[in-house]
Amino acid sequence: MTLMLASVADAAEAEIALIEGADILDLKNPADGPLGALTPAVIRAIVATIGGRRPVSAVAGNLTEPAELAAAAKAIAATGVDYVKVGIPSESAAESIAALTSLAAEARLIAVLFADRGLDLTLIPSLAAAGFKGVMLDTAAKDGKRLVNHVDISGLREFVDRAHEANLIAGLAGSLEAPDIARLLPLEPNLLGFRGALCSGNDRKKAIDAAQVRFIRDLIPRAPSTLDAQDEFKIDWRLLSARGYGPGRDEKIETDRVFVHDLVLLVSIGAYDFEREKTQRVRFNIDADVRRTAHHAEDMRDILSYDLIVDAIRLVLSRGHVDLVETVAERVADALLAHPRLVAIKVRVEKLDVIDGSVGIEISRERASQAGSLHQLFASISDVAAKSGG
Numbered sequence: 001m002t003l004m005l006a007s008v009a010d011a012a013e014a015e016i017a018l019i020e021g022a023d024i025l026d027l028k029n030p031a032d033g034p035l036g037a038l039t040p041a042v043i044r045a046i047v048a049t050i051g052g053r054r055p056v057s058a059v060a061g062n063l064t065e066p067a068e069l070a071a072a073a074k075a076i077a078a079t080g081v082d083y084v085k086v087g088i089p090s091e092s093a094a095e096s097i098a099a100l101t102s103l104a105a106e107a108r109l110i111a112v113l114f115a116d117r118g119l120d121l122t123l124i125p126s127l128a129a130a131g132f133k134g135v136m137l138d139t140a141a142k143d144g145k146r147l148v149n150h151v152d153i154s155g156l157r158e159f160v161d162r163a164h165e166a167n168l169i170a171g172l173a174g175s176l177e178a179p180d181i182a183r184l185l186p187l188e189p190n191l192l193g194f195r196g197a198l199c200s201g202n203d204r205k206k207a208i209d210a211a212q213v214r215f216i217r218d219l220i221p222r223a224p225s226t227l228d229a230q231d232e233f234k235i236d237w238r239l240l241s242a243r244g245y246g247p248g249r250d251e252k253i254e255t256d257r258v259f260v261h262d263l264v265l266l267v268s269i270g271a272y273d274f275e276r277e278k279t280q281r282v283r284f285n286i287d288a289d290v291r292r293t294a295h296h297a298e299d300m301r302d303i304l305s306y307d308l309i310v311d312a313i314r315l316v317l318s319r320g321h322v323d324l325v326e327t328v329a330e331r332v333a334d335a336l337l338a339h340p341r342l343v344a345i346k347v348r349v350e351k352l353d354v355i356d357g358s359v360g361i362e363i364s365r366e367r368a369s370q371a372g373s374l375h376q377l378f379a380s381i382s383d384v385a386a387k388s389g390g
């Protein structure tokens with residue numbers, strides 16, 4: 001499952017983040033760049049205040065010289081935090097990893113790579129070999145550009161997948177905003193990290209705001225044990241389903257339609273040999289029937305964003321050549337039906353360069369029942385927990 005990491009600057013902020021449900025408290029000085037460190041004395045005091053109620057991480061500072069970085073990380077590890085986040089400088093990555101290897105044997109280190117400083121995915125196996133526990137992708141320049149402005153959705157999936165293949169915790173951060181969350185959750189990162197989005201005016205140097213922490217928290221599914229406490233999951237559909245009840249196709253569910261129309265992308269598709277050597281234009285039309293909330297939609301908690309549909313298409317296409325439009329349509333429908341709010345979907349995929357006109361497929365798929373949606377949700381949570389060893 002995906003946990004919420006909240007970066008906090010002092011004990012008061014840590015208490016707010018803890019009360020509002022952040023899963024991991026990350027100690028840093030946001031006034032001093034992306035990985036500004038607090039002093040060991042301040043970190044010790046905050047750790048004592050938190051008193052083991054949540055796991056705590058702390059950053060080692062914005063350092064580029066390997067020996068200095070290792071010494072700073074060692075001092076932070078000695079404060080009693082659960083994890084030390086260490087920025088891996090792109091100019092001395094191999095040397096820094098080597099300098100941190102002995103500490104990695106005795107402390108839990110999370111490497112931070114920066115998406116805006118030339119992301120090098122080949123570092124991931126080296127981090128695993130050096131004994132790091134995890135790797136986070138973040139942005140160094142806090143200049144309004146978000147993580148997805150630097151690495152597209154298929155690149156982010158590759159980052160998460162490579163980290164999991166190396167048995168590392170995978171984290172994503174970098175001026176993430178509320179609409180980013182639903183887009184990143186399908187990639188199944190173990191952590192999503194936030195600072196700016198939790199603060200007044202989305203300004204990471206200002207104080208944390210309890211309402212904003214709550215808003216972000218509400219967008220990330222909680223652990224299964226707390227799911228039943230959420231409004232959306234008050235009915236125990238698993239229990240009802242086991243007893244033979246449950247809303248099926250006949251039950252009227254109020255829906256709204258979210259659509260993406262006339263999206264044309266260059267795709268490697270086709271069963272002929274000559275179609276493997278080039279891309280061709282493919283038009284996508286998607287109509288998704290989405291379960292309506294009981295109240296008027298007011299923020300990201302109430303909707304399914306069209307971004308999710310575009311991302312699902314791009315993720316399906318990023319897997320490489322596909323012979324059939326039918327396969328693409330089924331994969332897009334499957335990916336989107338994993339979203340618990342989606343009730344039914346129509347996917348139309350047309351090849352535009354085959355004849356003077358278009359050829360293609362239109363499929364309609366619907367969720368069998370709400371019990372099905374819950375099954376999928378729980379299955380995906382246990383998959384991630386298994387991947388992260390937790």
Ligand SMILES: O=C[C@H](O)COP(=O)(O)O
Binds near residue numbers: 007
């Ligand atoms: O570790 C996560 C970072 O503190 C994220 O900060 P940000 O959301 O302001 O980029």
